[in-house]
Amino acid sequence: MNDDKRPILVFGATGRQGGSTATALLKAGWPVRAFVLDAAARVSLTLQNAGAELFQGSFEDRDAIRAAMKGAHGVFSVLPGDLTADDEVRHGAAIADIAAETGIEHFVYSSGASAGDALTGVPRFDAKPRIEAHVRNLPITTTIIRPMIFMEMLVRPGFGLDQSRLVSLIRRDHAIHLTAVDDIGKFVAAVFADKTRFGGKTMKIASDRVTGRELETAFTEAAGRKITYDRFPDDVLAANADLAHMAKSLEDGPLSERVDLDVMREINPDLLSLRSWLASSGRAAFKEALGATDPSN
Structure with a gap:
């Protein structure tokens, strides 16, 4: 492991992608910080019992986000699906901006496989490519993953x-390409383990x-x-x-678009x-x- 195992901050840690990522990172030996809305909630306490350090706050609380990122090596950013398109872009851009300001070494953003080079005109589908474009312009090493449709x-x-x-x-x-949510965390753990290979990459992932x-x-x-x-x-x-x-x-x-499942299996042998x-x-x-x-x- 690199950077003396400095922690990785996981957003959405009580949700599907963030929970999968927190679990996989802990298994891989990373210290994990989980950014949660309610530290007393059962799912939050389950994360804490598994070894994660809880940081309570909301997406609107930029000071709480800064405090959670202080001294961290990496950030995994995923936004909940119940946000409006404008709020998703606003919070997604702000999280990335704070990561750049606080000196995060590796920023991993979970986008969507329907994101492409051209905007669709549908706000819900255009939010993620707008965040991607913002992130790419920041002075920070970034990996963007685009999970294909969830099996769930x-x-x-x-x-x-x-x-x-x-x-x-x-x-x-x-x-149709499908992705198991359990696999997302394993892919993210592999990405954080090899910044040289995955830094600067945008990659669709599938199971x-x-x-x-x-x-x-x-x-x-x-x-x-x-x-x-x-x-x-x-x-x-x-x-x-x-x-x-x-x-x-x-x-x-x-x-x-085709995803090379042999490459996926090489990154995540437990596909x-x-x-x-x-x-x-x-x-x-x-x-x-x-x-x-x-x-x-």
Whole structure:
């Protein structure tokens, strides 16, 4: 480990990406500081018991952010999905600015795989590329990761699993790259371990690539009963700008770009395939989405 194991500050540590990152960094031997809204919350105390040092504050509290960054080696920045686009850009830029001001050695920003070189005109999707552009202009070593679509999205309520259907964004014969949230932390730990290799890089990350037909097969095997796969109907996509944008991006935009899974596996040898995720960390959410009709319940 470098820099005498000075700590890494993790934003979003009580969420999915930040929690995965805090866990992976602790396992890799880094001292971890977790920036949390409520240090007395159960999830915060769980982090503390795992070895993280808690720093309480909000995104509006710039002094608290400065205090948390003081003496740190690195920062992992991820913003919650419930922010408005303007607030996401404002807070994302401010966190990066403070990192540059306080002499952070390595700044890792988690963007989105739908981010591309051209803005879309949809504020929610343009927030992350706007932050990326701001970060690249700062005098600080930065790595930007762009996780592909989370496997966890496939097992959310409303996607049809309780009716033995999986409804998603790709056509049956088209492919989608998926990322297990557990893998994100492992990628970030590898990035912090090798600033020379990853500093200045922007990289899409993924855990697996599957077609709609392969989704159907994997979910059927995991459920122990037939799960049929369908794409969202055109009228549903037409009525939802976010879904429509993602569906188009999966066909001919940033989300359609190939990720070299051999490179991913070299960086993270424990890469989770969709099948392995369904059998391990994704199993509980999958069974819950299946509902009362799951014969294994």
